[in-house]
Amino acid sequence: MRKILLIGATSAIAQETAKIWAVKGDEMFLVARNAENLSAVAGDLRVRGASKVVTMTAELLDFELHQQIVTSAIAALSGLDLVLLAHGTLGTQKLGEADYAIAEREYRTNFLSFVSLLTPIANYFEKERRGTIVVISSVAGDRGRQSNYIYGSAKGALSLFLQGLRNRLFLCGVAVITVKPGFVDTPMTAHIKKGPLFVDPGVVARGIERAIQRRQDVVYLPWFWRFLMLVIRCMPETIFKRMKL
Amino acid sequence: MNQYSASYECWGRFPKASHIIHRMRWITDTIPVDTGQKILPYGLGRSYGDSCLNDGAVLLITTALNRFIALDNTSGILRCEAGVTLAEILSVVVARGWFLPVTPGTKFVTVGGAVANDVHGKNHHGDGTFGRYVKNFALLRSDGIRYLCSPTQNQDLFQATIGGLGLTGLILWVEFQLIPIHNPFLDAETVQCKNLSQFFELSQESEEKYQYTVAWIDCLARGRSLGRGIFIRGNHAHHLEKRPPPPSDSQIIIPVEAPSFLLNRFSIRAFNFLYYHKQRSPRVSQIVHLDPFFYPLDAIGKWNRLYGRRGFFQYQCVVPYEGQSSPIRRILETISQSGMGSFLAVLKVFGDKPSPGILSFPKKGITLALDFPNQGRDTLELLERLDQIVRANNGAVYPAKDARMSAASFQTYFPRWQEFAKYVDPHFSSSFWRRVIAPHA
Numbered sequence: 243m244r245k246i247l248l249i250g251a252t253s254a255i256a257q258e259t260a261k262i263w264a265v266k267g268d269e270m271f272l273v274a275r276n277a278e279n280l281s282a283v284a285g286d287l288r289v290r291g292a293s294k295v296v297t298m299t300a301e302l303l304d305f306e307l308h309q310q311i312v313t314s315a316i317a318a319l320s321g322l323d324l325v326l327l328a329h330g331t332l333g334t335q336k337l338g339e340a341d342y343a344i345a346e347r348e349y350r351t352n353f354l355s356f357v358s359l360l361t362p363i364a365n366y367f368e369k370e371r372r373g374t375i376v377v378i379s380s381v382a383g384d385r386g387r388q389s390n391y392i393y394g395s396a397k398g399a400l401s402l403f404l405q406g407l408r409n410r411l412f413l414c415g416v417a418v419i420t421v422k423p424g425f426v427d428t429p430m431t432a433h434i435k436k437g438p439l440f441v442d443p444g445v446v447a448r449g450i451e452r453a454i455q456r457r458q459d460v461v462y463l464p465w466f467w468r469f470l471m472l473v474i475r476c477m478p479e480t481i482f483k484r485m486k487l
Numbered sequence: 488m489n490q491y492s493a494s495y496e497c498w499g500r501f502p503k504a505s506h507i508i509h510r511m512r513w514i515t516d517t518i519p520v521d522t523g524q525k526i527l528p529y530g531l532g533r534s535y536g537d538s539c540l541n542d543g544a545v546l547l548i549t550t551a552l553n554r555f556i557a558l559d560n561t562s563g564i565l566r567c568e569a570g571v572t573l574a575e576i577l578s579v580v581v582a583r584g585w586f587l588p589v590t591p592g593t594k595f596v597t598v599g600g601a602v603a604n605d606v607h608g609k610n611h612h613g614d615g616t617f618g619r620y621v622k623n624f625a626l627l628r629s630d631g632i633r634y635l636c637s638p639t640q641n642q643d644l645f646q647a648t649i650g651g652l653g654l655t656g657l658i659l660w661v662e663f664q665l666i667p668i669h670n671p672f673l674d675a676e677t678v679q680c681k682n683l684s685q686f687f688e689l690s691q692e693s694e695e696k697y698q699y700t701v702a703w704i705d706c707l708a709r710g711r712s713l714g715r716g717i718f719i720r721g722n723h724a725h726h727l728e729k730r731p732p733p734p735s736d737s738q739i740i741i742p743v744e745a746p747s748f749l750l751n752r753f754s755i756r757a758f759n760f761l762y763y764h765k766q767r768s769p770r771v772s773q774i775v776h777l778d779p780f781f782y783p784l785d786a787i788g789k790w791n792r793l794y795g796r797r798g799f800f801q802y803q804c805v806v807p808y809e810g811q812s813s814p815i816r817r818i819l820e821t822i823s824q825s826g827m828g829s830f831l832a833v834l835k836v837f838g839d840k841p842s843p844g845i846l847s848f849p850k851k852g853i854t855l856a857l858d859f860p861n862q863g864r865d866t867l868e869l870l871e872r873l874d875q876i877v878r879a880n881n882g883a884v885y886p887a888k889d890a891r892m893s894a895a896s897f898q899t900y901f902p903r904w905q906e907f908a909k910y911v912d913p914h915f916s917s918s919f920w921r922r923v924i925a926p927h928a
């Protein structure tokens with residue numbers, strides 16, 4: 243029975259992951275900004291077998307709340323074993339190109355809020371000398387593309403940040419897991435035409451739980467994205483810059 | 488939205504349709520009424536024909552509405568969102584000593600679909616339809632209002648929506664009664680059944696003592712063997728000394744469409760023969776897990792692809808019982824003479840428990856269900872001949888299984904259809920509905 247802090251609990255990927263945990267009887271502290279949806283998720287997890295579910299409503303762009311989220315979770319569950327950060331937005335690239343204020347908001351949501359939340363979380367686990375931190379980044383962070391480089395560069399920065407954090411926390415026995423999903427059929431991608439590469443969020447959820455069990459460092463989900471992204475990263479910039487990706 | 492997709496099919500894979508897909512995510516979401524297109528909810532598409540299709544218009548996909556809301560462990564009352572599947576319910580409730588009050592022959596259906604077709608199972612003779620166990624539900628209509636419906640509140644919408652084929656609005660969540668069980672096993676008996684007369688005898692003899700009964704019959708058998716098959720009956724097991732191991736979870740999935748010669752007359756005959764002769768002694772009693780007992784077909788995922796690209800029809804009718812002289816005899820004769828039936832023929836007695844829905848299909852009598860590979864005109868003509876017998880005998884055909892009944896047949900089978908039509912949401916429709924309410928000569 244693990245004590246888990248789940249941030250962005252109403253995300254489709256997060257919900258599917260939490261269902262796996264509920265069946266195992268884990269205790270969870272859920273954070274999301276929509277109170278009504280959050281309580282639907284909490285109710286579901288209780289019926290499925292979670293031994294304890296506590297919720298907190300928070301707009302994550304309100305950075306002042308971050309310390310309080312972590313403190314409240316530790317108090318409510320009397321400690322923490324595992325944290326999953328799953329919030330995010332796939333903004334409209336064109337809007338961000340036209341208006342920096344919009345781009346900045348994307349960076350705050352998809353990068354800076356993670357740095358801010360991970361600061362007290364990392365310090366807590368470092369002191370405890372154990373624990374697991376799981377963060378959902380994206381394959382979009384592996385290379386900048388004209389169609390979504392604002393989101394992509396936020397995720398890329400996040401992946402690099404996690405690399406450093408993993409390096410720092412390794413010696414005190416804390417695992418840092420970077421999850422890089424490909425295309426997932428969730429509300430975030432509702433407006434995108436579904437091709438054969440799309441998977442259900444349950445597939446990603448099972449991959450996340452597997453990565454936790456195996457204490458992996460970086461996981462691509464599904465696995466084939468590791469090779470796809472390898473190819474994409476290897477393309478010379480002189481060619482890549484001419485492509486419409 | 489506004490992209491047509493052909494990826495949502497019906498189970499018989501006929502007819503084909505393309506849709507604008509809209510996925511519901513939360514029960515707080517609104518429904519897209521502003522497109523000017525008609526809307527139809529879609530669960531897992533386990534309906535065989537066009538009652539779950541809405542060609543050229545909007546499908547509201549409900550499978551992400553898959554959250555449990557509450558389970559009362561002392562009363563066995565479960566409330567969950569409408570896209571929760573029966574499989575998921577079983578995975579949560581069986582270990583806590585509960586089972587579904589009524590279950591169809593597959594667990595891969597949603598609760599919303601179970602209500603909208605007022606489904607029946609092997610216990611219909613004693614327990615009636617799924618709708619009888621529904622305490623209440625929330626119905627979202629295109630006026631944006633969420634109607635709480637129960638036998639006492641919005642009673643008319645309650646009765647129209649149970650068996651209402653998704654036409655009265657979107658069911659958001661359902662609260663219904665589970666039944667207690669001691670363990671996940673059944674005390675089952677399979678009995679060889681030589682012909683239709685024996686089927687009637689076995690049905691009568693089993694009615695009181697067995698909660699579940701069903702027969703699988705070989706519909707190519709003729710003459711004195713007409714109605715030959717295996718009669719299966721069972722009860723939930725009481726305390727067991729020794730539990731048999733549960734079946735493995737592994738599923739064979741049919742990965743591609745089979746070429747249709749695989750299902751020609753000879754292979755069907757061979758299958759029927761094997762099915763009957765697999766059982767050597769006339770009676771076998773055993774303790775079986777609920778999965779193989781209730782869901783034998785679920786062990787093969789996507790078995791509908793075995794019928795190839797042209798798809799298939801299922802025909803399920805109910806006709807009055809009338810003992811040995813039942814019109815079911817003429818129906819079986821017509822099928823066996825045609826030689827077009829398949830290995831999937833199920834025969835069962837329906838009891839007299841009233842179904843709550845205005846348009847519910849089950850009523851007292853005997854029901855037959857079987858598949859027909861789609862061979863074009865020949866198949867359609869045979870099914871129309873069957874319809875003539877059913878119509879003449881005050882029977883009905885199950886909309887959940889239908890892709891071809893005429894408007895005239897539908898309106899004869901469901902004499903209350905006009906009363907029902909008053910509750911159809913002005914923004915909702917289906918391919919089936921447009922077909923069966925068409926004016927006819």
Ligand SMILES: Cc1cc2nc3c(=O)[nH]c(=O)nc-3n(C[C@H](O)[C@H](O)[C@H](O)COP(=O)(O)OP(=O)(O)OC[C@H]3O[C@@H](n4cnc5c(N)ncnc54)[C@H](O)[C@@H]3O)c2cc1C
Pocket residue numbers: 498527528529530531532533534535538539549569570590591592593595596597598599600601603604605606607608651652653654656657658659784887
């Ligand atoms: C192998 C097999 C065995 C079967 N055995 C039986 C059986 O023994 N007894 C029996 O009765 N049936 C049986 N069926 C039929 C099946 O139970 C029904 O067709 C069932 O309704 C399918 O549920 P679904 O979730 O797939 O719904 P779909 O097929 O997707 O939709 C069915 C109908 O429900 C409506 N609907 C779905 N969700 C909602 C919602 N949230 N709100 C309002 N309307 C909604 C749809 O509009 C449609 O009209 C069987 C089917 C198969 C494939």
Ligand SMILES: NC(=O)c1ccc[n+]([C@@H]2O[C@H](COP(=O)([O-])OP(=O)(O)OC[C@H]3O[C@@H](n4cnc5c(N)ncnc54)[C@H](OP(=O)(O)O)[C@@H]3O)[C@@H](O)[C@H]2O)c1
Pocket residue numbers: 250251252253254255256274275276300301302303328329330331351378379380381422423424425426427428429430431443
């Ligand atoms: N879907 C994909 O293809 C894909 C691919 C790679 C990576 N990812 C990543 O996977 C993670 C989960 O996304 P998903 O696919 O599950 O999509 P999702 O269901 O849309 O989840 C995103 C969640 O983030 C929440 N959120 C966004 N901004 C927030 C804020 N300021 N404060 C609080 N909550 C906020 C949203 O809350 P509301 O519901 O209240 O808006 C929503 O619950 C994200 O980090 C995403 O970037 C997704």
